[in-house]
Amino acid sequence: DVCSSDLEIAKRMEKICPDAWFLNYTNPLTKICEAINRLTSIKFVGLCHGILAGKHQLSQFLEMNEEDLEVKASGLNHITWFQSIKDKNTGEDLYPKLKSR
Structure with missing residues (x-):
């Protein structure tokens, strides 16, 4: 799955740095942000060029x-x-x- 590595990072962040922001600058941007939103409690923003x-x-x-x-x-x-x-x-x-x- 294209989101698995980003999701793994976000899940690690929940344990290590739960107040940190996940800054996503990779594609598929919308799908990754949706997965992080639905499956973690991490704050995030998706950035596009x-x-x-x-x-x-x-x-x-x-x-x-x-x-x-x-x-x-x-x-x-x-x-x-x-x-x-x-x-x-x-x-x-x-x-x-x-x-x-």
Whole structure:
């Protein structure tokens, strides 16, 4: 099972460090988080690189440096919603520019 090693770590954490957080940055992210939630008492968070990859793609679409973008985003394992896309230097809302492309 793809979750067995992560689940084994979480179960060890219950004994060794029950107040620690399990930070999951591996796939299948949702399945691993669900298993840890259902089968252990460990606090956890699942982290996905999707927002960073999306920001990189936005910078290419907008022909801007990635460092000049300010985004607010949320999502679920590779599914990202950008609530806000702004020019970090001017505060300009970049959604209209993105939609015009």
